[in-house]
Amino acid sequence: MTTQTDQSEITTLVDRYFRALDAREFTPGWADAFLAPDARMETPLGTSEGAAAVRATEEALGRYDRTQHLASGIVADTDAGTARASWNALMVHVRHDATLFQVGGVFEAELARTGDGWRFARMAVRAVWTQGRPPGGVGEAPARQPSAPRVG
Template sequence: MTARTDQAEITALVDRFFLALDTREFTPGWARAYLTDDARMDAPVGAKRGAEAVRTAETALLRFARTQHFASGVVTDAAFGTDDATASWNAYMVHVHHSPAADPLFVVGGRWEATLRRTPEGWRFSAMTVHVVWTRGEPPTAEPG
């Protein structure tokens, strides 16, 4: 593989992951297309590993009626001759509250950092961290349902 190919594949993985979050097609095993089985997720809602990280992400997203995640400026560094890489990108994350509110949106600007591992199926995230830079609006106050 070349650095350019790795960059393209990792950028596509970021885009597909954000799309999966927004389409909410959380069928059993959906996260295997994006995460290693032992993946760690560090986000404002907590730090979790493996299946627990996936469930936490699903629960956090379902606290909103809809979401839309935008990624830009994906920068990757795949170590030549290894199956390891890092990536970071800027994110603009829009969350629409279930209930009508004075401001129906909770918007987050941030930066994501990830480590990745090349698997037989392609690149997968082995760790992801969300760094919140700014927010606008009110975060959700209760669990869904």
Template sequence: MTTQTDHTEISTLISRFFRALDERKFDGDWARGYLTDDVRTVTPIGAADGVEAMAHAEEALERYARTQHIASDVLVDVEAAAGRATASWNALMTHVHHDATLQQRGEGANPLFTVGGYWEAELRRVREGWRISRMSVQAMWTTGQPPELA
């Protein structure tokens, strides 16, 4: 049974994680406040585990000048006795291209790459609170053009 406290803690964790991505607060062990050490992430640009997963996320965000990730409609199911939970939420993810990308693409290039979709996550309760142990994003639609991958 999901309690209001669990729902609030997990929703806040998701919001803070998205904010950290957008503010690019990647100092030291920043990800430990949101993710388990064995986290697995699956995104349109690939899958990764553990520390590599966060390096992968940081690298992906550096392809843009700025980003804004908005999460809404968080749904949470908790197995309290097992210390596990699942969550899903809708997301609007806006990416602002670097000036160099726009110059390369020429006059009239769209400065934004926007993705609408949803995220799914598995979470575990650890000593410090809820942490994401698995997460994936499913893009439902896009506008604009992503940067070229190296």
């Protein structure tokens, strides 16, 4: 059962993580406040774990001059020191040439409660839509086929 305190702490973790990405203050150990040491990150750029996940995040953001990540609809379910959470995200990326690449996506995460609070053990993002030219190595979000009309 998810308590109001757990929901609030997980929501705050998501918000602070997104703000940290946009602030780009990647001092050594910055990710310790958000990620378990062996965290697994799954993005359109690939999958990485632990320290490699932190480096991959920093490298991905380095492709842009500025970013803004917004989360909404954070839903968490907790059980005995673990949690699952999901949320919608709007991610705006401003390239160094001032052009935009935007993504509307859905995040899914598994979290572990540590002595320092909740930390992401696994985080995956799926693009629902994109606008603009994606960075190298990333395809466009899949086009959705129209639903078949209901009969009957």
